[in-house]
Amino acid sequence: MTPALIERILGPRVPAVEASQHRDTYRRPRRLLTLSSILLGSSIFLPYWELKLKAPQYPDGLRVTLWVNRLEGDVQELEGLNHYIGLPSFADGAVLERTVSVAGILALAALLLAGHYVHSRWALALAGPTVLFPLFFLADLQYWLWNYGHSLDPRAPFSHAVGEFTPPILGSGSIAQFDTLAWPGWGLVMALTASALAAAGMVSHRRAYKPLSIWPRDNFTEAASDSSVGSQRNPLRRRVVQRSLLAAGAALAVGVGTSTSAGAVSIDRETQWIDLQVLIDATEPGGVIELAPGMYRGGVLITKPLTLVGTDWPVVDGQGLGSVIEVRASDVRIEGLVIRNSGSRLDREDAGISSNTSPGIEIRGNRFEEVLFGMFLRRSNGAHITNNDVQSMDLFVARRGDGIRLWQSSAAVVEGNHLIGGRDVVFWFTDKITVRRNHVEDGRYGLHFMYSDGVTVEENLLEHNSVGAFLMYSTDLVVSGNIFKSNRGPSGYGLGIKDVDGLKANNNRFVENRSGLYVDNSPSKVGVSHTIENNVFAFNNIGAMLGSTVARNTFTGNAFIDNGEHVTSDSTGGLEANDWSEDGTGNYWSDYSGYDSNQDGIGDTPYEVDNLFGDLQTRYPNLRFFSGTLAANAIDIAGRTFPHLRPNPILTDAAPLAAPPTLPALSFQQHKTNRPALGLTSVLLVIAGLSVARRDRFVGGHTPSHGDTSDRG
Known part of the structure; x- marks a missing residue:
């Protein structure tokens, strides 16, 4: 590097006379840059960002504190939750940033001090990184928050329920059942202050040293230096003032024009769309807005009680941006509308109708088309969602939203809705609700309950989903008169139960599922028992699958008809801790070959589940591939023929029914769909036919039962 280049970078030196006469002019940038350097360097000893998450199961909240090189707080607790949600480990994020952050910040502080000795525009290059550093930190933090919320493992248990999200970088927000609050730490405040001081120092630096690079040094005399500097600064000041006034005037003119046009125009002349927000704003609280047929612009916000009712299906179109209708008021009724084209961002939870703290909201008789979430209600106690049709966006199932999601919305009624193609219908922390006569198809979890007590689920049709319904971590549930049909996803449960206490399941039909019923750790509390009675399990791969440690479930009056396996355990071990008959009444088993003299x-004679192939399947799950084949039948015959091959029974029904029980007719009426009800009707006719055939079979002599233990040696 040549001396000339070094001199050019360092800039001109300040003459002694000039330095003595304008000492403050040249000291000011040094002081600002020094203070900025001290603040920035000290910021590494304080946290930069903090996040608090609060949910009903964490009343004191969980807290995360972010330093430039580490995370502190309830990190281990959140890592445990991440396992269920499917988030990456915190240790895998921002590795490079955490590694170089301390050294990088100290280097920036050193560059600020080096700016003392550079009197040219190159000083901007030394201070510029400090000015931009807080913005870079926030941008990088936003990137990693987005990356975490959009990198869910689809195999995680609850990834489908949470969906993709982006935690707020500042302010409040929500993630699933958590309310979040994020704010800057003192370290970031110090960095922002250092950034402002560095910017002010650079302005002061240029004002002080730029004249030195313009004028020859011999012009700096004791008499002329002040006037020379002043005469050169005045034009610059005049230009700045002039441009500021012009900008302010232009902004004022635009604002006036915008406000005038907004107040005067409510119909777009090109599209003929009506501005629904103008109608809402002009309506008094408690008023009624009657919408005639036509196109209405969505993206509206309702902040007062009112009724929005349509005639002949007016269309409210969200134009693919955000939620179509957002409600933040009590006692709002929305009825008779076509609500379509919400946004498609899971992190923003775009919905046809989104509400927050809207008790008493009523959503009746609407059609939802091309929406991400159909209805997403938060803290809306006493909501009524009835007779709506919801058609979700045609996306990969993990990218879809939920047809209906209720969060902390107790005493709600969800009735008579038809939902197709959504992800789930979700109820979280939502007590004492009734879910009745809904038809949910082509989703992932037809119905999904978590932490919701006192729920009634009755007369719903749940078909062609991955799982018909899953009940988790809830108490005092009634599941009655539902049809769980052709739910054949990877797990393929008609009804799944996990950590539930206080269940009564009766008069349901489980037909053509991979597993009609799945029970895991339910009931979970000692002294609690469940009753499963008068249900039909027909033509499933597995009628009912129970965990080997499950106990205190009573099965009585059920009909198990032509399932691949009527009942099995999810691991080795028996199911004798459950009762398979009550008060002398057991269940009907289509392969029972005993007699009723x-x-x-x-x-x-008792009925026992002790088939050899079923026992082998429990030990070697891959053998399920051969279920129903001639080889599997041959193994079962061998087990019955040679008693020493027969395994110990996993259950014994001491009072098996000789014929299928008479069950009440279902009152559910199926919605119009591309799958007619003939398939379900044929199933019920077959059941009736089997009933007649079995009555004839049991009249007469003794037929040996595979459950008859008299020939065991």
Whole structure:
């Protein structure tokens, strides 16, 4: 590097006379840059960002504190939650940033001090990184927050329920059942202050040293220096003032024009769309807005009680941006509308109708088309969602929103809705609700309950989903009169139950599922028992699958008809801790070959599940591939023929029914769909036919039962 280049970078030196006469002019930038350097360097000892998450199960909240090189707080607790949600480990994020941050910040502080000795425009290059550093930090933090919320492992248990999200970088927000609050730490405040001081120092620096690079040094005399500097600065000041006034005037003119046009125009002349927000704003609280047929611009906000009712299906179109209708008021009724084209961002939870703290909201008889979430209600107690049709966006299932999601909205009624193609219908922290006569198809979890007590689920049709319904971490549930049909996803449960206490499941139909019923750790509390009675399990791969440690479930009056396996355990071990008959009444088993000599409707010998192939499947799950084949039948025959091959029974029904029980007819009426009800009707006819055939079969002599233990040696 040549001396000339070094001199050019360092800039001109200040003459002694000039330095003595304008000492403050040249000291000011040094002081500002020094203070900025001290603040920035000290910021590494304080946290830069903090996040608090609060949910009902964490009343004191969880807290995360971000330093430039580490995370502190309730990190281990959140890592445990991440396992269920499917988030990456915190240790895998921002590795480079955390590694170089301390050294990088100290280097920036050193560059500020080096600016003392540079009197040219190159000083801007030394201070510029400090000015931009806080913006870079926030941008990088935003990137990693987005990356975490959009990198969910689809195999995680609850990834489908949470969906993709982006935690707020500042302010309040929500993630699933958590309310979040984020704010800057003192370290970031110091960095922002250092950035402002560095910017002010650079302005002061240029004002002080720029004249030295313009005028020859011999012009700096004791008499002329002040006037020379002043005469050169005045034009610059005049230009700045002039441009500021012009900018302010232009902004004022635009604002006036915008406000005038907004107040005067409510119909777009090109599209003929009506501005629905203008109608809402002009309506008094408690008023009624009657919408005639036509196109209405969505993206509206309702902040007062009112009724929005349509005639002949007016269309409210969100134009692919955000939620179509957002409600932040009580006692709002929305009825008779076509609500379409919400945004498609899961992190923003775009919905057809989104509400927050809207008790008493009523959503009746609407059609939702091309929406991400159909209805997303938060803290809306007493909501009524009835007779709506929801058609979700045609996206990969993990990218879809939920047809209906209720969060902390107790005493709600969800009735008569038809939902197709959504992800789930979700109820979280939502007590004492009734979910009745809904038709949910082509989703992932037809119905999904978590931490919701006192729920009634009755007369719903749940078909062609991955799972019909899953009940988790809830108490005092009634599941009655539902149809769980053809739910054949990877797990393929008609009804799944996990950590539930206080369940009564009766008069349901489980037809053509991979597993009609799945029970895991339910009931979970000692002293609690469940009753599963008068249900039909027909033509499933597995009628009912129970965990080997599950106990205190009573099965009575059920009909198990032509399932691949009527009942099995999810691991080795028996199911004798459950009761398979009550008060002398057991269940009907289509493969029971015992007899009823006194024709009292109860088989004279117990029924036992002890087939050899089923036992082998439990030990070697891959053998399920051969279920129903000739090889599997041959193994079962061998087990019955050679008693020493027969495994110990996993359950014994001491009072098996000799014929299928008479069950009440279902009152559910199926919605119009591309799958007619003939398939379900044929199933019920087959069940009736089997009933007649079995009655004939049990009249007469003794037929040996595979459950008869008299020939065991």
